[in-house]
Every structure is written in C-alpha cells, then in structure tokens.
Amino acid sequence: MASSEDKSSGHSLAAHKELVDWVAKHGGWIADSVTVAQDASRGVHMQVKADLSEAITKDTRVINTPLGVTMSYFNAIDYKCAKGDFSSHGVVFPREFIDAVGKEEATAFFLMGQFLQGERGFWHPYLRTLPQPGQLTTPLFFEEQDVDWLQGTGIPDASVFRYKDWVEKFDHSMSKLDELGFEGIESYTWDLYLWASTIITSRAFSPKVLSGAVEDSDLPEDSVPVLLPLIDLPNHRPLAKVEWRAGEKDVGLLVQENVAPGEEISNNYGPRNNEQLLMNYGFCILNNPTDYRIVKLGLPEDSPLGKAKARQVQMFPELAKNTDDHYYIFNIFYPLLAREGPMEYSVFSPALFNAIAVMQANERERKKIEITEAGISIPTGYGSGRNTLAVLAQISFELIAHIAHLQETTEGLPEEPSNLKQIFAQIYRNGQITLDKTALIISAWSILRAREHQRSESWQDIKVLLSEHMGRIPENHLSDEIMSRIRVRVLERQSLLTKNGELFRLGEIYSLLPEDMQEPSQKCFARILGQATSQRVPKLQTDPQALFALVVNLLAATRRSTQVQSKLSSRLTRWFDFLLEEYPPNVNTEDESDVLEQLGAYARNQNAGTWAEADGVSWLDDESGWLESKWLQWAWRVVNGEMVLIPLDPLQVLATGSPAMPKQAVLYVPQE
Structure with missing residues (x-):
C-alpha cells in the first residue's frame, strides 16, 4: 500500500505512469475521471482530474487490477484451478521448502526472487515503483540518532521483538534452502529479506481479494498476503470510504463517497494508530483521529485478574484463540466509539477499565466479579463507585508517569528533526503526549467530582465546576479544538459516577x-x-x-x-x-x-x-x-x-512536567 515512505523514495511520476500502462497491457485500468499525480506533500498519489465538471460519486470503480498481475503465495506454488491460474513467472522454490516455512515466508522469498530478476522480471514495472532496499522508514531501518527520537515509547521494544522474530524466520528458511541445495542462495541476503518482509507488512492485502479466482477450500482466512499493483498506490486516509471488490478476473477499488475534482483519492488501511502506522508502514499522521495508545498490563497468573481470565477461558474455551486484550487509551477525537456509553469508556476502552477494576478491587468487590464471554467486570450498584474511583486514580498515576517519562526522554534531542524518520518519530511521540494529557484531564475531572461536596449534579453546577477544572490547564497548552472536545465529551456523556462528593x-x-x-x-x-x-x-x-x-x-x-x-x-x-x-x-x-x-x-x-x-x-x-x-x-x-x-494534584504535570506524584488518602462513602 502506498504510504508517506514513498514521498522521499525518488521514484518518479513517469515510472508510475509506466506502471499504469503495464497494468493496462494485462487488462487493468484506472478510471478516465482520475489521474496519477505528484507533489511535495503527498508524493505520487491518485486524484480526481482537476478539469472534471463534477465530483465522482459513490460506487465509482477508480482502479481495476487484473488478477494476473497480483503477487502472492499462489504464484509461488504455480497455483491452477478451474477459476484461474497464478504463474510463478520464473521464480521456483522447492515445494518442500514452501511447505516447511509456511505461506507468509514463502511469499517473502518469492518477492525476493522476483526482485533479484531485475528488469527481466515480470513484475519489474511494479517493483521499481516500490521503496527500494535502504529507502524504507519503518523503525527497523532507523539509525541510532533516529532511534533517540523514539526513546520512552513502546516502539523500541516492539522493534526488537519483530527483529528477533524475523531473524529466526529468515535463519530457518535459509537453513531449509541450504539443506535442499537451492541454487543462488547467496543472493537471498538478510537485507533483502528485511526489505521484502517490510513491503509485505506495509502493502499486502487480505487473501479475500482473491476469493473470486481461488477455490474456497484453498483460500485460508489469513497467512496469505497479496500484493495488488495500482490498488496499493493511493495514500492512506483515516476514515476514507472505499471498498476492495474481488472478482473472478480482477480486483477493484471503489470509492464509497463523493470526491470532488482535484481532490486526492485515498485508501483506508483501517483505524490504525500512529504506532501501527510507523511500525508497519513507516509514516505517521499529524493529529491522527484514530490514534490510541496500547496499554500493557503486567498480569501474574496468581493475580485476581490472572485468575479471572483463566476462569473465563475455562468457561469459554474459544476465547483462548483471541490474544488481543483491547487495552486502549483513545484519542479524544476517536470516531469509532459507540454513540451511547459512559464518558470514561470513550477515553479508556471498557476492557482496560474493567481489567484495572479487577486489579484494584477490594475483597468485597472481588466476591462479585462477573465473568461472561463478553468480558470480566465489577457489577454496578450501591458501593461500586469506590472501585471506579480506584481505577481512575490508578489510571491517573500511570498517565502522569508516562507523560513525565516521554517529556524527560526528549531532553538532549536536537531542536528539530533532521530527516523523515525523525519527523515521523516526533509526530508519534507528541501525539502520545497529547493523548495522555487529554485522558488525564478526563480522569482528573471524574475524581474532582467525587471530591466536590458543595455543588449538586445540576447542569449549571457541573458547567461551573468544569470551567474551573479547565481553567487549571496552562494557557495554549492544548489546542482550542482539543479543549472544546474535552468539554463536549464531559457534558454530553453520562459519567460512570453519577453523584458528586463520595x-x-x-x-x-x-x-x-x-x-x-x-x-x-x-x-x-x-x-x-x-x-x-x-x-x-x-x-x-x-x-x-x-x-x-x-x-x-x-x-x-x-x-x-x-x-x-x-x-x-x-x-x-x-x-x-x-x-x-x-x-x-x-x-x-x-x-x-x-x-x-x-x-x-x-x-x-x-x-x-x-x-x-x-x-x-x-x-x-x-x-x-x-x-x-x-x-x-x-x-x-x-x-x-x-x-x-x-x-493530590493530577494536573500539576501539565504545568511543570514534574513526575512528582504525591498521593492523598481519602475514604469512599457512597451516596444513596
């Protein structure tokens, strides 16, 4: 898929237009109403022709990529069936190797083999438009001075984990090729494997795009990455309305919204946060509306949460297949939330909130833990506010520590980034800090209400108290848009805590x-x-x-x-x-x-x-x-x-950046 990594790749508009011609030669096309363009901010991209008299409308097919130019595991095995054929175009690996390493690794080595064919290769017109080895901007390609911009974030650890995983897979694959006496094995280097794996991670589509031409029995739900020339050209835009439509002979990209003349036609990789975008695609989006932070919780097996999760799996064995805990802190603008729901759940995912609730539960609360297939939670009712406030307090401490840590690790960095990798790292880091600060303001607000014994829960009193709370945020610390959204979120959504002064x-x-x-x-x-x-x-x-x-x-x-x-x-x-x-x-x-x-x-x-x-x-x-x-x-x-x-003063970190976290002991007394 095209990304901001291409903006500095040096690949010309002419090369992409030749790619369009190559795809057309094999039966594909782009719509007459669109064109491939290039500028400094967007790089090579696709847009509606500026001289068009009216917008293109919903369900317009803007790209048609024939299945004959797609690249996947099915090409690596020279797949043929009644519905269609997928040629290997001269790069053949022993079937013993393919079966031993699996579909994803076979695809990576097949891509390497096609790259090594150079100009004589079938996919050369496509491959030369991709970022070449040495031009990628994902963290695995960061130099030491680039990595400094990521310190304090979760990306360095994630990068180390991915690097080790890929090294193991590469070594295993190379050992198998060597065992089979594969000719030309010396050309399949680690650097080339790193490039191929990154291209697949950043550009490959689901195997569902081949469902019209592959027998159902041969088409797994995952593990078969598919490269789609031309369809991977449009840049990512969060919330862009598009559809990838699989056919018997081709795959189409259809817009599902009107796009005006001169406007860019974007793809949509899904609601990716900036960490995912940087790790997998090598770019970030400034003010990304779908940004969120993944929270890692330590989970000893003998902890209350560990025991509850183990019990949940016993009750519902299918849950063992789901390894994603959905522990998130959302951007204040996150658009994919349920329209209704508690205000706190619009910032902290219910799974995260409920997990911390179990971890912070006292003895009487743990006796009432509810375990269902949908989740683990502390039920609401008289006396449940203590647990909610304990969760908000714990989250606040974590946010304060994370903000301070991110700000501390910027010390010693140059005033301005010096390359594209550092620019993206700075966007990611600053986005994390802003996300944490807005979440802290929300959690501190709920705690403030619980400390307020003089005001009622009337609309007017809440507005006055909120104004005082927001007034403690340093001037120009957050944008007017963010400040406004915080107010809207607080005033329009019902809190988990409906009473003041507990x-x-x-x-x-x-x-x-x-x-x-x-x-x-x-x-x-x-x-x-x-x-x-x-x-x-x-x-x-x-x-x-x-x-x-x-x-x-x-x-x-x-x-x-x-x-x-x-x-x-x-x-x-x-x-x-x-x-x-x-x-x-x-x-x-x-x-x-x-x-x-x-x-x-x-x-x-x-x-x-x-x-x-x-x-x-x-x-x-x-x-x-x-x-x-x-x-x-x-x-x-x-x-x-x-x-x-x-x-004691959760918003202090906004004014001073100090990691000091003095605590105050308070007693919970529920309202009736």
Missing part, C-alpha cells in the same frame, strides 16, 4: 453527622489523638489508615447509639449497615493494626470512655463499643477496603 478527606467525614454533632465529634477526635500521640501511641499521627479508622470507629459507635439513631441521615445509616454486612465485626483476621491495638489498650488503662462526654459527645456510652479493640480493628479493616489513594 470521597472524603479525614476532616471532612464529620460532615456526614448532623450539624450539632460535628464539632463535639471533632473535639473528641482531637483529644484522643493528642493524648495518644503524646503518650504511648506516637505512630498514630502518621498512619493515615489508623487515623481514618479512628474516625470510622467514632461514627460506628454513633450509629449504634440508641440516643441519636433517629437523628442520623439515611446516607450514614445505610452506609454503616452496608459495612456491617460486608465486614462482619466478629470475623478473625490477620489484618490488624498494631497502632490501634496500642490505642485500645491505652484507652482502657486511661478510662478513655469519659473523654467523649467531656467534649460533648454525650451519646457515646460504654455499650456503644467506643474505643474497644474489637471495633477499632473492625474499623481498620473497613478503611483498608474502602480507602482510595488519589493524586
């Missing part, structure tokens, strides 16, 4: 009590904290989980007090009933706090039950269990499960 800092939890009970409770907490930390439990002051547990213990004792039960809000009452069901207080567990055990012992020795009454917390009596070790340890287990660590 995350509480330590001092905010008292707001759950009736107003007249808040100040006495805070005084009581402060007295206990002061007494304990100045005496025998100094670590209490620096242990966030223990501090939260102390407050939860106070609220739980309040909930059990018959004096004030009728005054408590339904939110507080329902929450503690829920906690008592999910965390039974009489369950023995190894998960205990030494700090709270020390506090309980100290409280008993000091007759601390009188402290509450002294501060006006008169509703707590001996029967409420206030400061009893059993209830302190119960509160510790509750906090261990219900606490969330969130970024």
